[in-house]
Amino acid sequence: MSALPPSVERIELDELVCWRVQVGDGTLLVAQQGAQILHYQQGTQAPIIWLSEQARYQRGQSVRGGAPVCWPWFGGLTRNPAAVQAMHSNPASAPAHGNVRGLDWQLLGIDQHDGAVTLQFAFDSRKHPLPDWPHAAELQLDIRLDQQLHLELRSRNLGTQPLVLSQALHTYFAVSDIRDVRVHGLDGCRYIETLEDWQERQQQGALGFTGETDRIYLDTPTRLSIVDPGWQRRILLDARGSRSAVLWNPWIDKAKRLSQFAEDAWQRMLCIETANIWDDCVTLAPGASHSLCLSLSSEPL
Numbered sequence: 001m002s003a004l005p006p007s008v009e010r011i012e013l014d015e016l017v018c019w020r021v022q023v024g025d026g027t028l029l030v031a032q033q034g035a036q037i038l039h040y041q042q043g044t045q046a047p048i049i050w051l052s053e054q055a056r057y058q059r060g061q062s063v064r065g066g067a068p069v070c071w072p073w074f075g076g077l078t079r080n081p082a083a084v085q086a087m088h089s090n091p092a093s094a095p096a097h098g099n100v101r102g103l104d105w106q107l108l109g110i111d112q113h114d115g116a117v118t119l120q121f122a123f124d125s126r127k128h129p130l131p132d133w134p135h136a137a138e139l140q141l142d143i144r145l146d147q148q149l150h151l152e153l154r155s156r157n158l159g160t161q162p163l164v165l166s167q168a169l170h171t172y173f174a175v176s177d178i179r180d181v182r183v184h185g186l187d188g189c190r191y192i193e194t195l196e197d198w199q200e201r202q203q204q205g206a207l208g209f210t211g212e213t214d215r216i217y218l219d220t221p222t223r224l225s226i227v228d229p230g231w232q233r234r235i236l237l238d239a240r241g242s243r244s245a246v247l248w249n250p251w252i253d254k255a256k257r258l259s260q261f262a263e264d265a266w267q268r269m270l271c272i273e274t275a276n277i278w279d280d281c282v283t284l285a286p287g288a289s290h291s292l293c294l295s296l297s298s299e300p301l
């Protein structure tokens with residue numbers, strides 16, 4: 001069977017410019033705003049990345065689902081270590097997950113090589129200063145589609161003082177039914193239970209889901225996996241440059257309060273956010289850079 005050559009197409013979804021990429025039987029859709037991946041699917045299997053049925057494609061607003069980039073802080077800024085908060089002149093008014101997920105990034109280039117396609121996006125805070133965050137930094141996201149999907153998020157300090165960041169690739173995964181899936185790789189990890197006064201606990205065995213879940217896992221291994229018996233598949237997440245991850249599902253009540261989110265959508269998604277947070281934040285000396293990398297693939301059970 002001869003494979004079709006890779007293809008890249010520019011499309012517009014409502015207000016957003018997007019790039020649709022096909023490599024072999026893999027399809028990828030990326031919005032230029034936020035360099036946000038919206039869709040990733042291999043062949044005829046269910047999508048690996050989840051996108052809300054109620055997603056809205058509007059300027060200035062992150063799309064619900066896909067893989068938003070949270071930077072230069074993750075979550076509520078006032079929950080971050082003091083050194084991350086100190087980068088901002090008004091932490092109490094800072095938006096959750098930083099600013100770049102709702103801003104336009106620059107497309108640096110599209111490279112087609114060895115049967116793979118790489119899209120390179122950049123955000124430069126010297127050209128687009130972030131409110132109340134007076135620092136010179138460049139962020140680049142390389143998105144490479146081959147037989148797998150590879151993300152590399154590189155932060156570079158272009159200023160003269162140390163830069164301290166927290167960040168995450170806030171990936172929404174598609175699952176057959178959240179109540180049936182298990183996440184492997186977390187056994188023995190410390191975690192912060194944000195729903196119970198941010199207490200520190202320790203994971204025992206694989207993680208299943210029976211209610212709202214919002215946890216920061218620490219000392220995470222390079223590989224996590226989602227075992228999904230309903231769709232008879234295992235999604236593999238291989239990370240580098242990260243020792244923390246957020247596991248999130250809003251469940252029934254919080255789902256009702258989320259934007260662009262159907263009331264029952266919690267059943268079909270699970271966020272595993274490959275991160276640098278809590279005691280795993282990134283400190284960059286002037287001129288230094290850091291890469292947070294994630295490769296996604298799937299295999300039958």
Ligand SMILES: O=P(O)(O)OC[C@H]1O[C@H](O)[C@H](O)[C@@H](O)[C@@H]1O
Pocket residue numbers: 075096097214215246247248258271273
């Ligand atoms: O609604 P958003 O700002 O996109 O945040 C969605 C979710 O992101 C993370 O997973 C946080 O840990 C959650 O507490 C939050 O609800």
